[in-house]
Amino acid sequence: MKVRDCLLLAALPPITLLAATAASAGTPMSYLRAYGTKAYPVLALMWWLIAVSVAVVLIIGVLVLWGVLAKRKASVFGPLGAEDISRAPHASRWIGWGVAISTVPLVVTVVWTAAVLAAVNEPSRPAPFTIEITGHQWWWQVRYLSRDADRTITTANEIHIPTGRPVRVLLKSGDVIHSFWIPALTGKTDTIPGRTNVSWLEADQAGIYRGQCTEYCGRQHAHMAVFVVADRPGDFTNWWNAQIAPAAQPTAPDAMSGRDLFVVKCGSCHTVRGTDALGTVAPDLTHLMSRRTIAAGAAPNSAAGLSGWIANPQGIKPGTTMPTLYLSGSELQQVRAYLETLK
Numbered sequence: 559m560k561v562r563d564c565l566l567l568a569a570l571p572p573i574t575l576l577a578a579t580a581a582s583a584g585t586p587m588s589y590l591r592a593y594g595t596k597a598y599p600v601l602a603l604m605w606w607l608i609a610v611s612v613a614v615v616l617i618i619g620v621l622v623l624w625g626v627l628a629k630r631k632a633s634v635f636g637p638l639g640a641e642d643i644s645r646a647p648h649a650s651r652w653i654g655w656g657v658a659i660s661t662v663p664l665v666v667t668v669v670w671t672a673a674v675l676a677a678v679n680e681p682s683r684p685a686p687f688t689i690e691i692t693g694h695q696w697w698w699q700v701r702y703l704s705r706d707a708d709r710t711i712t713t714a715n716e717i718h719i720p721t722g723r724p725v726r727v728l729l730k731s732g733d734v735i736h737s738f739w740i741p742a743l744t745g746k747t748d749t750i751p752g753r754t755n756v757s758w759l760e761a762d763q764a765g766i767y768r769g770q771c772t773e774y775c776g777r778q779h780a781h782m783a784v785f786v787v788a789d790r791p792g793d794f795t796n797w798w799n800a801q802i803a804p805a806a807q808p809t810a811p812d813a814m815s816g817r818d819l820f821v822v823k824c825g826s827c828h829t830v831r832g833t834d835a836l837g838t839v840a841p842d843l844t845h846l847m848s849r850r851t852i853a854a855g856a857a858p859n860s861a862a863g864l865s866g867w868i869a870n871p872q873g874i875k876p877g878t879t880m881p882t883l884y885l886s887g888s889e890l891q892q893v894r895a896y897l898e899t900l901k
Contacts, residue, residue, distance in 0.1 A: 593742045593762060594761045685723070687703065698784045699712065699842075718794055727756070729754065735773050738757070766786070770782065778877050
């Protein structure tokens with residue numbers, strides 16, 4: 559091993575720390591920050607593992623560097639001399655100390671991991687309601703369950719939760735295996751066809767937390783984002799009450815024509831409550847304009863984003879199951895005008 563290689567090995571720990579710092583700066587899915595009761599124990603354990611890993615690399619790097627430099631005969635950069643193979647004195651003592659020292663962090667890690675798994679298995683208090691999340695290629699269906707059928711609502715790709723309260727989550731799949739991950743709030747949990755996995759979420763600060771499908775599920779796997787919007791309890795209640803209401807009836811001529819066109823062209827796949835559009839294979843659009851993005855984060859929920867998505871979904875998300883409708887310019891404007899009323 560060259561001296562240059564030894565120096566690079568010794569420099570790995572600070573490089574690792576710099577990379578970790580960079581990963582936590584300005585990234586929407588940083589795993590180095592936590593904002594919920596479920597995420598805090600995991601974050602502490604992760605920092606412990608990072609510290610142990612850095613210490614191991616540092617110790618090994620120093621020992622390798624010391625071993626190389628100690629065997630130089632003439633100078634640090636001189637040729638190596640021939641060495642007889644022999645057993646060093648007290649070699650077994652070095653091995654014993656190495657095993658003893660490494661056993662301590664390993665035992666701590668095992669015990670700590672078991673404690674964390676127990677802590678995140680169930681919330682410390684009952685969840686006030688349950689959300690059913692179903693992964694599809696390539697979007698997330700979100701149903702808020704309630705004993706009162708009139709308060710059960712369905713939305714897509716954005717999950718609103720109240721701050722300071724645990725929320726029970728049922729995870730399902732509508733086609734292939736997906737994986738639900740909100741790094742700031744919870745770890746990864748797979749959604750498996752024919753099976754329901756149970757998890758929970760809790761956020762202690764209001765804000766938007768980005769998540770992602772982390773199990774390769776097809777061509778648009780990378781464009782399968784999910785957003786958790788943590789609202790203050792009062793704001794969350796207002797949001798849920800607004801979502802219960804059916805879609806507002808349009809009054810502008812363009813929007814009224816767009817509604818009729820939407821029912822014919824899109825109603826077999828999408829639902830808009832209060833209309834004859836009752837499809838169930840695509841996202842519920844009853845309150846589409848209350849969302850920040852469309853197509854699971856692939857485009858912004860703006861006039862331009864809607865126009866581009868309606869006119870050419872394959873250009874924004876190749877392979878998506880939404881077909882190209884081949885609308886004329888006036889028809890596109892009418893459908894977009896109607897969708898913009900769904901607030």
